[in-house]
Amino acid sequence: MDNNNLFIHKSVVYGLSGILFMPILATFIYSFSSSWGATILPDGFTIKWYTQLLTDPRFLEAFMRSLFICISSLLLAMILVLPMIFVIFYYYPTLDKVMNILILLPFAVPPVVSSVGLLELYADSSVQLIGTPWILIGTYFTIALPFMYRAISNSFSTINIRDLVDAAHLLGASTTKAYLLIILPNLKKGLLASTFLSFSFLLGEFVFANILVGTRYETLQIYLYNMRQTSGHFTSALVMTYFVFIFVCTWLATHFSKGNK
């Protein structure tokens, strides 16, 4: 009976994961096939789609642009969030409740809705924002915010920040020094885990990029969309390259969040 049950549970888990895995596997095979027309299996294998992709300067540029935007917005998020969380936890702990509601906004307001407001608000701004990477860096900060706030405030609740800072004060350190030398190192793992998680999220962002900037500053996702008319094998190679990147980032994120326990 128990063996029988275990068999059922195993088939359920493998069956469902198998279905989830199928599109990924098919894209993988497709990206290595020389041609795969109206047959169930491909005709032959080749790596020419990857060489074609990796030598396409437009792809490399789009990739660099995406990296630039993602890294800048994560840096911006860190610069804004790290002092903010410390001030909240050390001076105004009651504000944490307010923040927990505020960070739901990026989830509650769909990106399409936000982009309507952003597009109209900044269409005639004196410094041009629409169509430039700067508006994406600002909006991506709001996407990364919930992940960062949650992860870092979790790390904060595991350390006794008052005692640590008071001890540092007794030893003659200023609050800033205590923060930089004692509090920050304690946040490293939560910070890294949330950074990689947000990174893989931001790399896949399409809505803001498409509506606010589009082809004026072609990011990886926009490039992927614009390549839809070319060979399916080529786009598969592109999707797989992107997916390997995401895979590494999620792996790093889980690696760091595990180490946190």
Next chain:
Amino acid sequence: MDITKPVHQGTLTLKSRLGRYTSRLGKYKPVVWLLPFIAFFYLFQIAPMVWVLINSFIYDGEWTIENYSEIFDSTFILQGFSNSLWIAFWSSFIGLILAAILVSSLRHLNSRIRDAIVAFTNMSSNFSGVPLAFAFIIILGTNGAITLLLRQWGILGDFDLYSKSGLLALYIYFQIPLGALLLYPAFDALKKDAYEASQLLGASSFKYWIKIGLPILSPALLGSFIILFANAIGAYASVYALTNGNYNMVTIRIASLVSGDLFLEPNLAAAISTLLMLLLGVITAVNQWLIARSYNG
């Protein structure tokens, strides 16, 4: 010392007053560190939202509900709403059931397989949007490998990736990993003793789930449902990439009113957006009420 001299006394009190003043200012100094964050959050999150809310009530520079009556007069926009609601509801419902089955079976396997599957779901939850739409075109498109296989077996029916059924399949695909990740911790609440006790008392597995398992899980199920629903109704990238924006969904309507080639009507887009947020708000409220009730019951 100098303190006794009256001339210096004046300057001293001034100094101490200044000192008291700056120390009072010093009390608020930490707030300065909050300001950059507040500024950015306001510019990129709050201000756009407020713009949408206000401008949804402005038509030709006047305060009116004209935009809203235009929505309710337009069968096209209403169809977008009903398509979005239909797909969001069924993809969340089916996705959540499949995720619950996956998670409940997963807990019976040993920890090595479990960790591997959790890591995989985590990863595949990032496989969404444009890349996912392309992967679906490859396997389920008109000449996709799975399409051909199913057609050969004669079980394809009238499935078409670029129609409602295809979109539903795509949405369910990205709902399952998200649902599984949300439900996974909740299943910890199911204790093995409760199951064994119910078996001792002669209950069937089915009865255990109806009487014990599901009531314990219902707050988590309802809570996850609302997240999946919000995720689906706000989705734009996958449907845009799959149908080039030709399938009528509410997010497609909003985007085409602000960034299409012709007929730009940002205020109408704002009204549709406001209705969408209102809809999400009402559903969340009903859901919270159900969750509260299931805790008390």
